[in-house]
Amino acid sequence: MLSPIQEYLEKLHARYAPVMDGQVADYIPELSKADPRWFGICIATRDGHVYEVGDTRQPFTIQSISKALAYGLALEDRGEEHVLSRIGVEPSGEAFNAISLKEGTGTPFNPMINAGAIATCGQVLEKEGRPRFERLLAYLSSFAGRDLDVDEVVYRSESETGHRNRAIGWLLRNFGIVDEDPHETLETYFQQCSIRVTCRDLALMGATLANQGVQPLTRKRAIASQYVDNVLAVMATCGMYDWSGEWIYRVGLPAKSGVGGGILAVLPGQLGIGVFSPPLDEQGNSLRGIKVCMDLSRELSLHMLNPTATPRTAIRLSYHSGEVTARRRLPASARETLKTHGARIQVLELQGGLIFTTFEPVLRHAIQLANAGCSHLIFDLRAVVTANTVSLRLMADLRRRLAGVGVQVVFCQPGGLTQRLQDSGIPPGFIFSTVDAALESCEDALLMTVTGATWRVTRALALQECPVFQTCTEGEIRVLERELPCRTFQPGETLIKAGESSDEMFVLLEGNVEVQILEEGALRRRVDVLTAGMTAGEMAFLDGSPRSADVVAMDKVQCVVVTRSWFAALSDALPHLKIKLLQALLREISARLRQANVEISALQRA
Numbered sequence: 351m352l353s354p355i356q357e358y359l360e361k362l363h364a365r366y367a368p369v370m371d372g373q374v375a376d377y378i379p380e381l382s383k384a385d386p387r388w389f390g391i392c393i394a395t396r397d398g399h400v401y402e403v404g405d406t407r408q409p410f411t412i413q414s415i416s417k418a419l420a421y422g423l424a425l426e427d428r429g430e431e432h433v434l435s436r437i438g439v440e441p442s443g444e445a446f447n448a449i450s451l452k453e454g455t456g457t458p459f460n461p462m463i464n465a466g467a468i469a470t471c472g473q474v475l476e477k478e479g480r481p482r483f484e485r486l487l488a489y490l491s492s493f494a495g496r497d498l499d500v501d502e503v504v505y506r507s508e509s510e511t512g513h514r515n516r517a518i519g520w521l522l523r524n525f526g527i528v529d530e531d532p533h534e535t536l537e538t539y540f541q542q543c544s545i546r547v548t549c550r551d552l553a554l555m556g557a558t559l560a561n562q563g564v565q566p567l568t569r570k571r572a573i574a575s576q577y578v579d580n581v582l583a584v585m586a587t588c589g590m591y592d593w594s595g596e597w598i599y600r601v602g603l604p605a606k607s608g609v610g611g612g613i614l615a616v617l618p619g620q621l622g623i624g625v626f627s628p629p630l631d632e633q634g635n636s637l638r639g640i641k642v643c644m645d646l647s648r649e650l651s652l653h654m655l656n657p658t659a660t661p662r663t664a665i666r667l668s669y670h671s672g673e674v675t676a677r678r679r680l681p682a683s684a685r686e687t688l689k690t691h692g693a694r695i696q697v698l699e700l701q702g703g704l705i706f707t708t709f710e711p712v713l714r715h716a717i718q719l720a721n722a723g724c725s726h727l728i729f730d731l732r733a734v735v736t737a738n739t740v741s742l743r744l745m746a747d748l749r750r751r752l753a754g755v756g757v758q759v760v761f762c763q764p765g766g767l768t769q770r771l772q773d774s775g776i777p778p779g780f781i782f783s784t785v786d787a788a789l790e791s792c793e794d795a796l797l798m799t800v801t802g803a804t805w806r807v808t809r810a811l812a813l814q815e816c817p818v819f820q821t822c823t824e825g826e827i828r829v830l831e832r833e834l835p836c837r838t839f840q841p842g843e844t845l846i847k848a849g850e851s852s853d854e855m856f857v858l859l860e861g862n863v864e865v866q867i868l869e870e871g872a873l874r875r876r877v878d879v880l881t882a883g884m885t886a887g888e889m890a891f892l893d894g895s896p897r898s899a900d901v902v903a904m905d906k907v908q909c910v911v912v913t914r915s916w917f918a919a920l921s922d923a924l925p926h927l928k929i930k931l932l933q934a935l936l937r938e939i940s941a942r943l944r945q946a947n948v949e950i951s952a953l954q955r956a
């Protein structure tokens with residue numbers, strides 16, 4: 351199936367393929383051999399999907415596009431301040447090969463014109479016995495995600511005819527911007543410009559910059575994330591030579607062009623674009639390349655200064671413990687308490703990317719909840735995809751500040767964020783692996799505060815204390831005691847097995863059991879916890895279908911067993927007792943259904 355994006359790119363390609371304007375560069379003699387018909391367009395997404403049309407695998411020399419990436423390596427080698435002291439970041443408004451250096455200091459205006467690029471080349475270090483050029487080649491290769499090589503013929507051609515660049519090199523030496531004999535720096539620069547790439551490589555290099563410096567296919571870091579915005583900034587302001595202002599106005603993407611006919615453009619955080627077409631306009635930018643980028647930007651709404659897709663808030667859902675509780679069955683009195691006071695435990699489910707602007711409304715909402723009397727705030731992070739450092743710091747600050755006014759903030763299901771949450775100052779005790787565990791802990795604390803006692807039953811109950819038998823007379827209790835067998839289970843022992851037939855129902859007198867369903871073959875998921883006084887297995891017992899879940903003893907469990915045959919015989923023997931038991935079971939089941947309805951509507955709230 352052809353993607354609509356592929357179809358769109360093919361139309362775009364067909365629109366400009368017939369345009370034969372512009373001149374293939376010939377000041378480097380070897381470049382004039384390029385076929386003016388070569389034309390490729392590529393888009394690479396941040397996760398490494400590449401859409402391509404035309405001559406996207408045709409190798410050509412990278413030329414000036416290398417300047418942007420070499421600037422990244424110089425920054426990594428020398429640090430921002432050092433590099434800024436040698437090479438400015440002001441657009442020059444002059445041609446790429448202008449012999450223009452700032453008056454007085456001799457610093458090149460920016461690293462995207464030849465003077466600045468040659469100076470940048472001089473900043474790259476020789477490290478661990480690896481010559482500069484070898485490091486540059488490896489660096490550019492890591493952006494492309496494959497081993498690049500040099501077009502030796504183009505390199506020699508430029509080296510033999512690069513008198514103007516040599517003049518620039520000597521001027522830089524004169525001003526002390528280049529420290530050593532500029533000959534070696536210039537040769538490294540010529541080689542760097544002669545690295546062979548394809549249109550597809552350019553798009554992936556762009557995607558790497560869009561992906562905070564990690565190459566999307568190899569998943570290896572190509573550039574330290576702290577320098578990505580520096581590189582994109584000089585591309586945005588100076589990448590298209592003396593057409594940079596017009597470019598950012600019309601296209602609105604950081605980009606870099608080269609006289610080989612390539613253009614690399616980046617939509618920060620989103621995607622990379624590569625276009626290749628050798629004929630150039632007066633400024634030395636690929637003529638078709640510019641037209642393609644203008645159309646792409648307009649037709650796909652890619653102008654970076656007109657971002658439309660930023661979500662307003664990261665809150666996906668918000669509910670409280672009066673609506674949704676932990677997956678466990680509470681005694682009726684505890685259930686009632688939570689229904690009345692549950693709004694004090696609020697759950698905020700967050701989603702997507704957490705950055706200042708998506709997290710700011712979360713802060714506001716959390717503070718509002720705290721002011722309205724909420725005492726526990728649970729952040730469910732399961733649907734969070736990314737979180738920047740600022741959002742994590744704000745999260746930690748919020749926790750600390752709310753703790754100061756007696757509101758406990760906890761976090762759950764952080765996935766890969768656990769370490770970074772801790773690094774930003776959230777103690778491990780406030781991070782839960784599941785929302786259930788977080789809810790349990792907050793519910794227990796709330797129930798304790800409201801009622802002054804634990805809701806947990808720690809002793810063995812008598813039959814008449816169990817809700818299902820509560821309306822029985824003393825005489826009936828004696829019958830039950832006589833006729834219902836007792837059974838004991840050790841911790842870990844199974845009371846009920848999913849899929850089996852259901853001839854028994856259990857009434858727990860002591861201990862706890864866990865109800866588990868099997869997920870995806872082996873993973874067990876806890877769906878409920880029952881405690882003394884409650885019935886287990888009553889659903890399948892009543893409707894006769896096979897068991898739907900496993901029930902396993904969590905500690906030592908004592909229970910009485912109601913068998914199907916005994917229950918059937920009760921119709922004739924003690925019909926009143928049978929009606930009472932059925933009424934009690936119905937009451938219990940309808941209470942649970944009511945609770946489920948409240949939960950479902952809370953969880954479906956938009």
Ligand code: GLN
Nearest residue numbers: 413414446464543608609
């Ligand atoms: N190697 C070329 C030069 O220095 C690069 C120029 C360019 O691509 N604009 O002249």
